[in-house]
Amino acid sequence: MTLTFRASTGSDLEALLAFSTSEPVAWTVADRYRQESAARNHRPEWSFLAERDGRPVGRAIWWGGADAGAPSTLDDVIVSASEHGDRVAIAAGLIRTGAQAFGVLPEWIVDVAVDWHDDPSAVAAVSWRADAAQAAGLVRTTERVSVAWTPSAGVPDTGPFRFREGDDAEFTDLFARVTVGSLDAHTVATVERLGARGTAADDLDFYRSLPGRREDWRIAVDTDGLTVGFVLATRTAYDAAISSIGVLPQHRGRGVVDALLGEGLRVHADAGETRVVGTTDAANTPMRRAFERAGFVVTKRRIVFDT
Numbered sequence: 001m002t003l004t005f006r007a008s009t010g011s012d013l014e015a016l017l018a019f020s021t022s023e024p025v026a027w028t029v030a031d032r033y034r035q036e037s038a039a040r041n042h043r044p045e046w047s048f049l050a051e052r053d054g055r056p057v058g059r060a061i062w063w064g065g066a067d068a069g070a071p072s073t074l075d076d077v078i079v080s081a082s083e084h085g086d087r088v089a090i091a092a093g094l095i096r097t098g099a100q101a102f103g104v105l106p107e108w109i110v111d112v113a114v115d116w117h118d119d120p121s122a123v124a125a126v127s128w129r130a131d132a133a134q135a136a137g138l139v140r141t142t143e144r145v146s147v148a149w150t151p152s153a154g155v156p157d158t159g160p161f162r163f164r165e166g167d168d169a170e171f172t173d174l175f176a177r178v179t180v181g182s183l184d185a186h187t188v189a190t191v192e193r194l195g196a197r198g199t200a201a202d203d204l205d206f207y208r209s210l211p212g213r214r215e216d217w218r219i220a221v222d223t224d225g226l227t228v229g230f231v232l233a234t235r236t237a238y239d240a241a242i243s244s245i246g247v248l249p250q251h252r253g254r255g256v257v258d259a260l261l262g263e264g265l266r267v268h269a270d271a272g273e274t275r276v277v278g279t280t281d282a283a284n285t286p287m288r289r290a291f292e293r294a295g296f297v298v299t300k301r302r303i304v305f306d307t
Contacts, residue, residue: 001052001053002052002053003050003051003052003057003086003089003090003093004050004051004052005048005049005050005051005093005094005096005097006048006049006051006097007044007045007046007047007048007049007097007098007101008044008045008047008048008049009044010044012044012047012049013044015049015056016033016047016049016059016061017030017033018056019056019058019059019078019080020078021078023121023122023124023125024112024113024116024119024121024122024125025110025111025112025122025125025126025129026110026111026112026300027076027078028042028061028075028076033061036063039066040066040067041063041064041065041066041237042061042062042063043064045101046061046062046063046064046071046098046102047059047060047061047062048060048061048094048097048098048101050079050090050093050094052083056080057079057080057082057083057090058077058078058079058080058083058087058090058091058094059076059077059078059094060074060076060077060091060094060095060098061074061075061076061077062074062075062098062102062106063075065209065237070102070103070104070106071102071106072106072107073106073107073108073109074095074098074106074107074108074109075109077091077094077095077108077129077132079091087128087132088128088131088132088135089132089135091128091129091132091136092132092133092135092136095108095132095133095136095137095138096136096137099136099137105136105137105138105307107138107304107305107306107307108129108133108138108304108305108306109302109303109304109305110126110129110302110303110304110305111146111300111301111302111303112125112126112300112301112302112303113300113301114298114299114300114301116301126303129303129305130303130305133305137307138305138306138307139307140185140189140305140306140307141303141304141305141306142185142186142281142303142304142306143281143282143283143301143302143303143304144279144280144281144282144301144302144303144304145279145280145281145282145288145298145301145302146277146278146279146298146299146300146301146302147277147278147279147280147291147296147297147298147299148239148275148276148277148278148296148297148299149265149275149276149277149278149294149295149296149297150274150275150276151269151274153294153295153296154295155262155265155266155269156258156259156261156262156265156293156294156295157259157262158259158262158263158266159255159258159259159262160222160223161220161221161222161223161228161256161259161263162220162221162222163218163219163220163221163263164218164219164221165215165217165218165219166217166219166230168204168208170219171204171217171219171230172197172200172201172203172204173200174200174219174227174229174230174246174248175199175200175203175204175244175246176196176197176199176200177196177248177249178229178230178246178247178248178249179191179196179199179200180196180249181249181252183281183283183284183286183287184280184281184284185281185283186304186306187199189306190202203244207232207234207243207244210234210235210236210241210243211234211235211236211237212233212234212235212240212241212243216232216233216234216267217230217231217232217233217234218230218231218232218233218260218263218264218267220256220259220260220263222251226251227248228247228248228251228254228256229245229246229247229248229251229256229257229260230244230245230246230260231244231245231246231260231261231263231264232244232245232264233263233264233265233267233268236277239275239276239277240268240271240273240275240276240277241276241277241278242261242264242265242276242277242278243278245257245260245261245264245287247260257286257287257290258290258293258294261290261291261294262294264276265294277299278291278296279302282301
């Protein structure tokens with residue numbers, strides 16, 4: 001029997017939306033797909049089908065910005081239960097075919113429950129997806145923790161630090177300097193590929209592409225007038241966010257991260273935001289503890305497959 005992969009067309013909508021899964025991972029329900037499609041975050045040409053002799057047996061749905069020329073993340077891969085023995089090959093084929101069409105291989109994000117490690121069905125669901133990701137070229141796996149803050153937790157004190165704005169050149173320099181000793185897996189991998197300055201330039205392009213106000217990026221200065229770190233109060237497509245936070249290596253261990261989080265939250269609170277989100281690697285214990293001290297609570301975990 002012949003297995004083929006292709007981008008969907010407008011006439012394939014019902015076939016795409018007919019897929020569902022009982023596995024304990026997040027997936028794109030029909031209403032969500034329609035909403036995202038209306039905003040051009042999902043598109044037929046970013047949604048792929050696997051077919052066996054013309055019968056749909058799998059789907060992959062990528063997400064991107066409304067004005068983007070290519071998607072930035074793979075949100076959803078579902079393979080029919082009848083294809084259990086071939087699900088890794090089908091998922092990998094969908095990912096490779098999409099990557100060839102886009103000219104890039106976006107990261108694949110799989111959202112799971114906070115306690116997913118204790119659920120054998122969740123472990124199994126992540127395991128076969130990891131095998132498919134590896135086969136498709138997404139060879140690096142990182143577990144990340146998603147957190148959220150609401151005003152009831154209070155805005156942390158920013159201590160003796162002063163905060164100011166900065167231009168792109170200054171932030172690029174700071175982005176490069178905080179790569180030293182970073183515990184963030186993506187940063188470490190990008191530095192290996194691009195170097196510190198290349199990573200900083202890449203970061204600047206990414207953060208500038210996010211929603212939110214550029215003037216809400218802050219640089220922290222201590223009582224001696226020394227720059228000690230930065231925080232970017234931005235937005236995701238859905239929430240206010242702390243998108244990046246960094247303490248210069250020589251100033252780590254002084255409580256700077258707590259002040260930076262406090263300033264980012266103050267910016268959002270002053271704007272009337274009722275929810276602020278953030279993420280960090282599960283292995284980054286210092287940042288996880290800083291979020292906890294600032295009143296953030298863990299909402300979910302994310303498995304990120306990347307190159």
